[in-house]
Amino acid sequence: MVLQLPPLNALRAFEAAGRYESFSRAAEELGVSHSSISRHVRGLEDRLGVQLFRDLPRGLELSQYGAAYLAQVSPALEAIAFATEGLMEVPQGTVWVNSETLFATKWLVPRLGAFKELHPDVEIRLEASRQLADVARYETDLAIRFVGPGGRYDNSSLISDAELHPYASPSLIRTPPSAPRDLLNYPLLRDRTSGTWNLWFELAGGVDPDEVPEFSWRMSSHLEVEAALSGQGVLLISDEVVADEVAAGRLVRLSDVGFREGGYHVLHGEGVLRRKAVRVFHEWLLAETEGWRSGQIR
Known part of the structure; x- marks a missing residue:
């Protein structure tokens, strides 16, 4: 039997565009x-009629025929890719x-060179x-996000649940304060949506909730x-x-x-870890952060 197959480049163009x-x-x-x-997709449309x-x-939207075709073409191309890899x-x-911006800039980017040394043929974009990019629709292979208490996603793995502690530059505070209330003498930096400072002072003790100042500094975490x-x-942030x-x-x-x-x-996304390149990066990420999950790093 001779299979009626469109050009592979046309299928790849349609699948990505879809x-x-x-x-x-x-x-x-x-x-x-x-x-x-555009040329590949229009040629495919002419071929299929x-x-x-x-x-x-x-903007662009899949037609009824396009959605039905994509549902079959995507798994087929994935199967070919998995078999090849x-x-x-x-x-x-x-x-x-x-990735969430703070984790990307402060943790991931400084370590990508180490991953590249291990796997020089894998390109990380x-x-x-x-x-949040939609992994279910393959907008990205992997997505890294901070998830609050009780939150969860399907097809996800914990990277780190490190504790939050207060930090400051030595130029501002050279030695740790003798009591929690000493931090009230300094500006307390706060994320735009977070109420963590109130919780920290409650745990640390020695400060009445009414003494915690209103925050004039509100900005994104990075x-x-x-x-x-x-x-x-002074910054209150995960370690x-x-x-x-x-x-x-x-x-x-x-x-x-x-x-x-x-x-x-x-x-x-479902099945994406069958791709060897994605799998090795996923495994490397979990290995590099193991100490933060086990509490070994403090």
């Missing part, structure tokens, strides 16, 4: 031009990672954002770290993301009183 419902995003993923994706996409004022002795390919590094206030700053002497921990507010998790 996942994103965007020719531009598909072009970025495949490393080709927008016009190349159906319209796979509809152009709408808000299974024959390779070393992992290779591209892994797309979407990292995007840092507050918006900017909090930069403010603390420049000596502008793993400032570990490098502490090791370098740029921040000092001010108290051993700490608590857990949640943890960082890595999320993945």
